Amino acid sequence: MPSTGSFCAMADDVAACAGIVFRADPERFRAVMAAPVAAREKLFPIYAFNIEVARAPWVTAEPLIAEMRLQWWRDTLAAIGAGEAARHHEVAAPLARAIGPQEAALLDALIEARRWDIHREPFADLDAFRAHIDATSGNLLLAAARVLDPAAPEGPLRAAGLALGLANWLRAVPALEAAGRVPLVDGRPEAVRALAAEGLDALARARAARRQVSRMARPALLAVWPAGPVLAAARAAPGRVARGRLEPAPAISRLRLIARAATGRW
Numbered sequence: 001m002p003s004t005g006s007f008c009a010m011a012d013d014v015a016a017c018a019g020i021v022f023r024a025d026p027e028r029f030r031a032v033m034a035a036p037v038a039a040r041e042k043l044f045p046i047y048a049f050n051i052e053v054a055r056a057p058w059v060t061a062e063p064l065i066a067e068m069r070l071q072w073w074r075d076t077l078a079a080i081g082a083g084e085a086a087r088h089h090e091v092a093a094p095l096a097r098a099i100g101p102q103e104a105a106l107l108d109a110l111i112e113a114r115r116w117d118i119h120r121e122p123f124a125d126l127d128a129f130r131a132h133i134d135a136t137s138g139n140l141l142l143a144a145a146r147v148l149d150p151a152a153p154e155g156p157l158r159a160a161g162l163a164l165g166l167a168n169w170l171r172a173v174p175a176l177e178a179a180g181r182v183p184l185v186d187g188r189p190e191a192v193r194a195l196a197a198e199g200l201d202a203l204a205r206a207r208a209a210r211r212q213v214s215r216m217a218r219p220a221l222l223a224v225w226p227a228g229p230v231l232a233a234a235r236a237a238p239g240r241v242a243r244g245r246l247e248p249a250p251a252i253s254r255l256r257l258i259a260r261a262a263t264g265r266w
Contacts, residue, residue, distance in 0.1 A: 013094045014041050017048035020091070024051045028223050030254070034261035035219030042147040043220065045094040049073070049107065050140055052091055057117035058179075066118045070111050077104040077111070102150065103143040110139045122182035129185050134158065137165025141220060149217035156213055160206035160224050160266075166199035167230040167246075174244040189238040196234035203227055210265070221266035225257045 010018065021044055022029045032043045056069035076092050079085075081104035086096035099107070113135035116123075123129040138161030145152035169183065170192070176183040184192070203224070213221065229248045233240055240246055260266050 010041065010044075011094065013090055014044050016090045017044040017094055020048040020051055024055075027226055027253075030257055031222040031225060032219075034222055034257055039148055039219040041094075042098040043144055045091060045098045046103075046107075046140070046144050046147065048091045049095050050110070053111055053114055054117075057114060063118050067115070070114060070118075074108055074111050077108045080104045081108075098147055099143065100147075100150075103147055106139040106143040106146075109135050110143075113139075117181075120180055120182075123185050126185050130162070133162060133165035133169060137161045137168065141223065144220035144223070145213070145217040148220055149214045152214065152217040152220075153209070153212045156206045156209035157221075159202040159209075160221060160227075163199045163203035163206065163231065164224045164227045166195055166202075167227040167234075170196065170234050170241050171230060171244075171246045173241050177242075187242070192238035192241050193235050196231045196238070199227065199231040200235065203231070207266075215264070218264050218266060222257065222261055224266055225260055226253060229253070229256075 018029070018032070018040070021032065025047060028047050032040050032047065035043060053070065053073055056073070057066045059069070060066055076087055076089075076095075079087065080096045080099060081101040086093045113132050116132055123132065138158045141161035141164065142152070142154060142157045145157050173183050184195075186192075206224075226248055230246050233246050233248075
């Protein structure tokens with residue numbers, strides 16, 4: 001766990017959110033810690049919310065209970081969107097301070113997409129798969145950027161979210177298969193290579209539009225830093241996906257993040 005000094009400038013409930021992100025999503029944790037302090041107060045609650053929602057379908061074998069857990073978060077977002085008092089919860093309370101109705105709507109669509117994790121049906125087709133990635137990774141990145149700058153442009157953020165979502169999904173394939181899910185519409189090497197290439201194309205589009213993203217919103221894009229190397233590895237050797245061999249080298253990855261944080265060139 002990071003030292004107490006790492007969180008000393010944060011409110012207690014935001015520090016609790018940071019702890020959740022540190023334990024469950026260390027890459028996003030490092031990306032947020034590379035952002036300005038003011039941005040961390042908003043980003044940690046959003047990413048802790050994402051972890052809570054992502055966990056909900058997996059903490060019980062009962063679909064009805066999982067649905068109830070997701071519905072609790074949907075009700076929480078509805079209350080936030082309506083300007084009602086925040087719920088007494090270590091993530092819900094700081095989330096209510098961080099987001100407004102626009103971000104609440106984006107995160108509500110993310111929850112609806114997470115219902116896929118409760119059941120075992122495969123995606124109907126590639127369009128359904130892409131819609132899932134957009135609703136989860138794309139909405140999360142867009143919400144994170146818009147709490148920092150409400151005018152953050154949707155186009156490059158959706159493209160960056162697709163790239164990061166595809167990278168993270170390909171990394172998760174072995175775990176999803178082990179849990180009895182069918183994560184890919186087509187698992188043949190050529191299809192996996194095509195998905196990775198699609199992610200790299202999306203990342204290139206996002207970076208080509210980098211100037212459209214304000215300095216205020218850029219800290220949210222630091223979370224995209226692992227996408228390029230992961231997707232490049234999957235495109236070069238798609239067999240690494242099934243073997244769970246897409247993890248970037250930690251030392252090189254940290255240096256890459258430091259460089260991007262220093263230059264702002266996510």
